[in-house]
Amino acid sequence: MAIDDTKTFAEVLDKRRILICVGSGGVGKTTTSAVVGLQAALSGKRVLVLTIDPARRLANSLGIDEIGNERQKIPLERFQEIGLEPKGELWAMMLDMKESFDRLVQRDAPDEETRDAILNNRFYHYFSTSLAGTQEYAASERLYDLHEEGHFDLIVLDTPPTTHALDFLEAPERLADAVGSRALQWLYKPGVLSGRPGRGLMAVGTNYVMRTLGKFTGGELLRELSVFLRTFSALFDGFEQRARAVQKLLASDDVGFLVVTAPDTLTVEEALFFHDQLGSEALNVDGFVVNRVHPRWVDENTLDRGERELAAKLEALAQRMDHFPESLDFDAMAASMVENALQFQLRADQDAGSVVHMSQELPSETPIVQVPYFNQDIHSLGGLDTARRELFG
Amino acid sequence: MTVPDLYNRRFVLFSGKGGVGKTTLAASFALSCARRGERTLLMELDAKNKASSLFGVGEIDEEIREIDDNLYGVAVTPAEAMKEYALMVLKIKLIYRAVFENRVVSSFLRVIPGLNELVMLGKAYYHTQETDENGRQKWDKVIVDAPATGHGIFFLKIPSVITNLIGSGLMFEEANRILELLRDPARTGIAIVTLAEDMPVNETLMLTEVLTDEMELPIACVIANAIYRPLFSDDERDWIDDAQDFLCDEESEDVLQEFRGFIEAAKFRNDRVAMQQHYLELLRDNGDWPLMEIPYYFFDRMSFAIIDEIANDLSESLGQTKRQATG
Numbered sequence: 001m002a003i004d005d006t007k008t009f010a011e012v013l014d015k016r017r018i019l020i021c022v023g024s025g026g027v028g029k030t031t032t033s034a035v036v037g038l039q040a041a042l043s044g045k046r047v048l049v050l051t052i053d054p055a056r057r058l059a060n061s062l063g064i065d066e067i068g069n070e071r072q073k074i075p076l077e078r079f080q081e082i083g084l085e086p087k088g089e090l091w092a093m094m095l096d097m098k099e100s101f102d103r104l105v106q107r108d109a110p111d112e113e114t115r116d117a118i119l120n121n122r123f124y125h126y127f128s129t130s131l132a133g134t135q136e137y138a139a140s141e142r143l144y145d146l147h148e149e150g151h152f153d154l155i156v157l158d159t160p161p162t163t164h165a166l167d168f169l170e171a172p173e174r175l176a177d178a179v180g181s182r183a184l185q186w187l188y189k190p191g192v193l194s195g196r197p198g199r200g201l202m203a204v205g206t207n208y209v210m211r212t213l214g215k216f217t218g219g220e221l222l223r224e225l226s227v228f229l230r231t232f233s234a235l236f237d238g239f240e241q242r243a244r245a246v247q248k249l250l251a252s253d254d255v256g257f258l259v260v261t262a263p264d265t266l267t268v269e270e271a272l273f274f275h276d277q278l279g280s281e282a283l284n285v286d287g288f289v290v291n292r293v294h295p296r297w298v299d300e301n302t303l304d305r306g307e308r309e310l311a312a313k314l315e316a317l318a319q320r321m322d323h324f325p326e327s328l329d330f331d332a333m334a335a336s337m338v339e340n341a342l343q344f345q346l347r348a349d350q351d352a353g354s355v356v357h358m359s360q361e362l363p364s365e366t367p368i369v370q371v372p373y374f375n376q377d378i379h380s381l382g383g384l385d386t387a388r389r390e391l392f393g
Numbered sequence: 394m395t396v397p398d399l400y401n402r403r404f405v406l407f408s409g410k411g412g413v414g415k416t417t418l419a420a421s422f423a424l425s426c427a428r429r430g431e432r433t434l435l436m437e438l439d440a441k442n443k444a445s446s447l448f449g450v451g452e453i454d455e456e457i458r459e460i461d462d463n464l465y466g467v468a469v470t471p472a473e474a475m476k477e478y479a480l481m482v483l484k485i486k487l488i489y490r491a492v493f494e495n496r497v498v499s500s501f502l503r504v505i506p507g508l509n510e511l512v513m514l515g516k517a518y519y520h521t522q523e524t525d526e527n528g529r530q531k532w533d534k535v536i537v538d539a540p541a542t543g544h545g546i547f548f549l550k551i552p553s554v555i556t557n558l559i560g561s562g563l564m565f566e567e568a569n570r571i572l573e574l575l576r577d578p579a580r581t582g583i584a585i586v587t588l589a590e591d592m593p594v595n596e597t598l599m600l601t602e603v604l605t606d607e608m609e610l611p612i613a614c615v616i617a618n619a620i621y622r623p624l625f626s627d628d629e630r631d632w633i634d635d636a637q638d639f640l641c642d643e644e645s646e647d648v649l650q651e652f653r654g655f656i657e658a659a660k661f662r663n664d665r666v667a668m669q670q671h672y673l674e675l676l677r678d679n680g681d682w683p684l685m686e687i688p689y690y691f692f693d694r695m696s697f698a699i700i701d702e703i704a705n706d707l708s709e710s711l712g713q714t715k716r717q718a719t720g
Contacts, residue, residue: 026412218562
């Protein structure tokens with residue numbers, strides 16, 4: 001049973017140089033990344049939280065106005081204001097996908113002319129922002145750079161929401177594959193699209209195939225795209241090399257994955273699916289973080305004691321508090337309170353059931369840690385710190 | 394509040410970020426349409442079969458199948474949609490194979506921006522136009538549960554991206570037809586699903602602005618999901634706040650401590666209600682589309698019982714609009 005194993009969970013921070021938070025959308029990945037970063041910073045590490053969301057709330061909760069493309073340090077005063085003394089440093093940075101991809105082109109282009117031809121191509125914009133996997137690719141590239149640079153003891157990465165955990169991992173390969181496959185290289189060789197018989201093996205059928213395809217895409221698109229790909233192919237070597245290096249890093253013991261989830265059935269299933277995917281690639285899954293777990297406010301016995309007793313207690317309390325508005329009907333309020341507690345009990349039971357289900361499905365050494373559902377969204381460093389205490393004991 | 398005329402549109406798309414209950418609401422809406430006697434097609438795009446578990450039917454796949462009275466479901470994948478579309482145009486399977494299953498071509502198709510989304514929208518478009526042997530519309534309603542991409546907007550942008558990018562060919566014509574349908578408020582409605590919380594609301598406001606101003610797409614309504622019903626009056630709320638503070642200060646092992654959970658749970662409810670009301674107001678103040686609220690369900694959300702109940706809610710609140718003659 002690895003539920004609430006905060007000790008094992010905390011050890012993860014000493015073991016890894018990179019922690020990657022994965023999970024479905026809306027489960028609190030960004031906040032969890034910040035909380036993990038905060039803990040590591042308090043314990044003496046120089047930490048970078050790398051987020052992909054331009055979430056103002058995260059910036060606010062870190063006590064800064066905005067998280068930009070440049071890394072920035074959270075001022076010490078922000079910690080002192082809430083009575084924290086970090087032994088390390090906490091930095092934050094937003095990952096701009098487009099910018100990351102531009103950097104990559106700038107780095108790998110053999111000359112200025114090629115570089116400009118790519119950056120100014122009208123396909124490039126869509127290619128760098130919209131093609132499946134490009135965002136993930138840019139993120140993993142940037143992560144690799146920051147790791148190599150060695151400035152930080154720990155980098156916590158908040159990944160884009162995906163339905164497949166592996167999108168992020170496979171992205172480098174998939175992208176290199178999409179634009180670099182030998183089949184494609186053959187396609188944009190001069191002659192193939194111009195209609196002249198090529199020298200390739202399938203040259204005879206090629207014209208027909210391309211003409212038919214051209215019906216769909218319009219010949220213009222086909223031509224332009226092939227020009228783009230031809231130019232872009234100058235980057236292939238860099239791409240492929242880098243993709244291999246990134247993958248090697250992600251599979252190394254420097255890197256651990258945290259699966260972030262919410263306790264409802266559907267999201268838990270998705271989280272377990274992530275876990276399987278990560279496991280099948282022999283990656284290190286360091287723990288499950290379950291956010292928004294409904295607490296059990298009232299124990300079963302007390303719930304059974306009924307409205308009337310509660311009403312009497314509330315009335316007694318009102319007297320001691322000396323807050324006794326005439327309009328208040330304690331019987332009615334007690335009835336509402338019981339109804340409310342029963343409703344949340346239902347939720348708490350389901351959440352607890354989900355966590356048990358997870359512990360049965362996961363290997364016993366994988367810690368599962370829970371953060372209760374708070375009555376407010378986390379808006380401040382103090383809020384992050386409350387969540388941190390829940391996660392790390 | 395204006396009642397959204399969702400029932401009068403033939404083509405309804407549910408958009409929104411992942412985790413807001415988009416699939417549940419699309420399914421509930423589809424069920425409510427079917428119960429009004431409309432032949433309804435629920436299309437899941439590039440998703441992992443979430444609707445099938447809701448209806449307790451076997452896997453919904455690329456074959457259209459009946460999942461309830463009058464209600465049909467289909468799961469659309471880009472690969473299947475591409476194949477169907479290509480076959481429709483090319484007519485001959487052998488040619489399709491030679492062209493589209495060619496390795497070079499499949500690599501090529503993978504890098505065409507937005508092609509996957511376009512062929513899926515294309516399939517949806519086709520079903521909105523589809524007629525039976527008597528020449529009547531085959532579907533009274535086509536309901537699309539749009540893929541939960543990081544930014545839902547990307548999906549809806551695709552047709553205009555394509556028409557801006559290329560100027561000829563079947564893809565261009567297809568994109569144009571889809572765009573025309575999407576922009577027609579008489580036929581199409583976009584329902585944006587959100588939660589009454591900080592990030593989802595901010596994203597929704599951004600999305601509605603882009604949809605209306607930039608893309609000229611008709612927003613039929615915004616649906617705020619999982620709204621807590623307030624349980625306590627203002628006086629009660631004040632008293633509960635006070636009691637909570639009082640008990641926090643009280644160090645003694647009071648006999649009341651065991652009942653304290655009731656007060657904490659009530660306080661939690663009140664705080665959540667207040668927060669949601671704040672964000673609902675923000676939604677109301679910042680747009681002229683109708684806003685609908687769907688209550689929070691304390692039991693787990695993925696069951697037929699829940700969509701059944703939401704479907705009833707929807708038909709009650711939406712039913713005030715006149716039903717259009719079908720066919």
